[in-house]
Amino acid sequence: MRNTAIIGAGQTKHVKARDDASQAELVRQAATRALADAGITLRDVDAVVLANMELFEGRALPEMWVGEGAGGYLKPTLKIATGGTSGTSACIAGYHQCASGLFDIVLVVGWEKHSEGATQTGMALVDPLWDRSVASGAVGNFALSISQYAAERGVTPTQAAKVAVKARRNAAKNPYAHLQMPDLTVEQVLNSRMLADPVHLLDMCPQSDGACAIVYAAQGVAEKLCARPAWVRAAVTRHDQPYIGDLDRRLVTMRTLRDAARAAYQRVGITEPLKQFDVAEIYEPVSYAELAWYEALGFCAEGDAGKLIDDGVTEMSGELPVNPSGGVLSTNPVGASGVIRVAEAALQVMERAGAHQIPDVRLALATGYGVYAWSDVIILSADK
């Protein structure tokens, strides 16, 4: 495998509804911005990888509509759909295409326009044998697992609400973030409508319209195009059993994320993630999930996640800032959300994150989480 780096990133302003742009136009906006950020044109791109959950928009084979917006004309183009991990999985696929020597420059584009479709109904179209009779959507499934996690680890609704407040406060520094709630309080989160005990409305991610793109370049090309490329040091994905009842206390054990992190950390030599990482962009669709990820990613001992948020360790000014972009809790166009995690981690390494830049980032972590069946871990570094 060749050393491969991210040399550019671009995204749209994420909002509730982008009525001014068709899906192809939305995707093109992100792709064009990423190409400009990388200082290249589409002519330089060897291959395109797309990420989207097509059922949400009801266009089978969306690459037949949107692919040209991503610049797929006469280029190798493929699409990946793995739920919430669609974006990070596409980033891993694009990395493999580049690092393997197949292509020198690869463009990855993820998008979703939830405003146009039937996301909630789409998410209820689960396993027809066992799940559909009792489907309760993403929120219900998360709430079930949160009840186990909270009972075992003792995390409180207040600690979860602090995660939600942190995300929205950070998002206020990110002009592309969807939810802009700089003055949100813990009380407001706890008083917001209950979706499924113990998950309140403001504990949950929004549904956004948006697109995000990154550009990979192989060693030899990357250094010429970018003064400070974000080198990919590890890219790992893991799949789990698909029936929620078969998973042993999923947020407590988090087998996929733990296993992916272990493999990635070993490759890079991470033994103390809290100390070694300078920033993390993790895929937290719900406030409680971020606390569970702290443990699964080894940021703290089991049972100490609540203390981490209480002590401000993961705030912008803390030892390990988590989601300075505002995270999925502030912006969630599903097919793009994973690409956003990787793009934001890369922007931090490239020192192009703007008002939410963390000083002196050399090592950054990005993760993805898809339904309850996938976890992705990607580590980026200023060093090869």
Add this chain to the structure above:
Amino acid sequence: MTELLKISHTMTLAWRYGASWYFAEFIRALRDEQRLLGLRCPICRRVYLPPRPVCGNCHAELREWVEVKDSGTVRAFTIVHTPIIDPTTGQPRPTPYGMALIQLDGADTTLNHYLAENDPAKLQIGMRVQAVWRAERKGTLNDIAHFASISPIAERDAQAASSQASSSKLQSPISNLHSPISNPQSLFITAGVNLSFNYAAGKAASRFLIALRDEKKIFGARCPSCQRVLVPARSFCPRCFVDTSDWVEVGPNGTLGAFAATDNLAFALIRLDGADTALVHRVNVTNADELRIGLRVAPVFAETRRGHILDLAYFQPA
């Protein structure tokens, strides 16, 4: 600013899933005998309920049936307050309702199902619950209406009663227990759903459709790089990846480039005069023999126009 159009579609999707032998046997026992059957992994010995055809951990085929009780322990729970469209009815499911992961007695995995209780203060992990069966069983997981909590005393009494009655039950062994199903039934699950979509046309397509609606004019957009006039007009050239520049009125007549005909209606590619790409549309003729590549055609606009590609109703021989 351009008026922005949306294009709405409702899609009805239908499926027929082959459910295979293990689901057929589970449903048969559930419906006909009010019994729950799990499958045991030959390697890790976990009993899966619902039964799975393969153990995800061991990648082993599961063939050994095990009877599981309809009582169990709550391992996770929530009260859902936010309505979803129930995929089995197509209607919003009334809220609130209790959900749980329940480890049935004799199983190692948990079943995702409803709870009778919807007050979180009365629920806790570890509480004992019992299936409440519907009077009429139809062969779905919903033949169990929900699970209700049982007090330890009531459970002890129930166990005493069932052990007295068990002698007769033991005389009817579970069919196919510990053996593969010799003659699996065909069992299919049919499902359908209505999905509604509301697509933003975007600025360029909105302008194109508004010209059709208000002026009965057809526009293309020129690519400043390859100079092609693209029809329908769009905001960028997919080949050159640059914004289109000037808008060009094309047609209204054009030339048939390709067609696929059924009787007097053809699905066709039409190169409008002044355009460099073909418009996909339809051509009406009195006789399919009239159709030939190179045929000159003219548009017929709809009487009532609403900002849609079918404001241009069809083409006919010019």
